[in-house]
Amino acid sequence: MFPLSSTMELTQVTSLGLAVLIGIGFGFFLEKAGFGSARKLVAVFYFYDMAVVKVMFTAIVTAMIGLFLFSTLGLLDMAELYIEPSNYPAAILGGIVFGVGFVIGGYCPGTSLTAAATGKLDGMAFLGGIFVASYAYAELFSGFDTWLASSAHPDVTLPALTGIPMGWWVLAFIGFLALAGWGMSAAERKFAGLRP
Amino acid sequence: MSSLTVPGTTPREATKAAPSPYWNPYVAGFGLGLVLLAAYLIAGRGLGATGAFSSVAAWIANALSPEHAQATAVHARYLASGTPLEAWLVWLLFGSAIGSAVSGYTAGRMAISVERGPRVTDNQRLVFALVGGIIAGLGAKIARGCTSGQALTGAAILNAGSLVFMLSVFAAAYAVAWSYKKEWL
Numbered sequence: 044m045f046p047l048s049s050t051m052e053l054t055q056v057t058s059l060g061l062a063v064l065i066g067i068g069f070g071f072f073l074e075k076a077g078f079g080s081a082r083k084l085v086a087v088f089y090f091y092d093m094a095v096v097k098v099m100f101t102a103i104v105t106a107m108i109g110l111f112l113f114s115t116l117g118l119l120d121m122a123e124l125y126i127e128p129s130n131y132p133a134a135i136l137g138g139i140v141f142g143v144g145f146v147i148g149g150y151c152p153g154t155s156l157t158a159a160a161t162g163k164l165d166g167m168a169f170l171g172g173i174f175v176a177s178y179a180y181a182e183l184f185s186g187f188d189t190w191l192a193s194s195a196h197p198d199v200t201l202p203a204l205t206g207i208p209m210g211w212w213v214l215a216f217i218g219f220l221a222l223a224g225w226g227m228s229a230a231e232r233k234f235a236g237l238r239p
Numbered sequence: 240m241s242s243l244t245v246p247g248t249t250p251r252e253a254t255k256a257a258p259s260p261y262w263n264p265y266v267a268g269f270g271l272g273l274v275l276l277a278a279y280l281i282a283g284r285g286l287g288a289t290g291a292f293s294s295v296a297a298w299i300a301n302a303l304s305p306e307h308a309q310a311t312a313v314h315a316r317y318l319a320s321g322t323p324l325e326a327w328l329v330w331l332l333f334g335s336a337i338g339s340a341v342s343g344y345t346a347g348r349m350a351i352s353v354e355r356g357p358r359v360t361d362n363q364r365l366v367f368a369l370v371g372g373i374i375a376g377l378g379a380k381i382a383r384g385c386t387s388g389q390a391l392t393g394a395a396i397l398n399a400g401s402l403v404f405m406l407s408v409f410a411a412a413y414a415v416a417w418s419y420k421k422e423w424l
Binding site: 045046047048049055058059060061062063064065066067068069070071072073074075076077079080081082083085088089093094097098099100101102103104105106107109110113119121123124125126127128129130131133134135136137138139140141142143144145146147148149150151152153154155156157158159160161162163164165166168169170171172173174175176177178179180181182184185186188189191195199200201202204209212224237239 | 262267269275277279280281284288293300317325332334335337340342350351354355364365366367371372374375377379385389391393394395400408410412414415416419424
């Protein structure tokens with residue numbers, strides 16, 4: 044039955060309309076979480092407000108449980124879902140560069156849009172930076188990009204890699220979230236003095 | 240009122256009524272997770288943000304010189320899936336801007352302002368934001384995704400490369416955060 048994109052003939056207008064609806068939900072919860080604020084976001088790197096990790100981790104675990112339940116009940120064909128091919132060197136290098144940009148810029152791409160949409164000029168500057176980078180990447184690194192795509196491996200998920208079924212991973216992530224939640228509360232108390 | 244003002248906000252913002260508090264992070268995260276799940280169930284793919292910028296970049300490059308854009312692999316890849324107005328991620332971001340604005344407006348958080356730490360000027364902060372955006376944008380292009388398209392979307396489906404990306408992001412950010420504490424603390 045799911046994903047609808049595989050089982051129903053969605054017209055382009057319907058598909059793009061659904062993108063807008065999903066986007067509205069995306070932006071709404073990002074803003075509600077406080078992610079339109081650069082200081083709220085970077086606080087995670089100084090430990091006095093761990094909201095970024097709490098929100099991300101909860102979202103990941105929620106979606107993971109949902110995917111697992113829908114697929115276990117036979118309502119979702121997981122094989123139909125798009126999974127970005129894995130390329131570890133690119134993930135590590137890109138991740139490191141991205142992490143540095145996150146600290147300096149105070150946002151990530153999705154949250155900079157939330158900031159810009161609520162009037163933050165620094166969010167708009169960050170968005171401008173992503174656009175410059177996207178254009179420059181295409182102009183300067185197209186050869187590198189072609190190599191990246193050719194050296195990536197499709198469908199490398201933890202269950203496929205380890206042979207341990209998804210259900211166990213879901214349980215492990217739930218357990219880890221509970222443990223991390225407790226640890227993060229302790230960190231927030233310990234580093235409360237850093238809050239400007 | 241002094242307890243309501245925080246360093247880094249503009250006077251304009253500080254004199255207004257205090258905005259609603261942010262939601263509990265676990266509640267907001269649950270909502271975000273349901274949106275991500277809905278994206279998977281409806282569209283067969285998760286969320287994303289950076290791809291939209293490449294669509295627009297490719298479209299502009301094509302308008303300037305179609306021959307050059309077609310000869311540039313990354314531009315050509317995005318042009319192959321049509322104009323930005325046909326791109327799923329562009330509409331997702333359009334919706335995200337609406338959702339953000341609705342939430343921000345109803346919570347009293349809509350204000351023209353510059354978010355910064357107490358020890359930098361507005362202009363310094365804007366330069367940092369632009370430079371950070373360029374660096375983060377480059378990282379997202381190299382990794383084929385950002386915190387939305389790789390970290391959230393990929394981790395939910397236990398994609399190994401996405402988990403490696405997410406760990407690398409946080410490892411690098413924590414490693415350099417102390418060097419940039421003047422910008423934020």
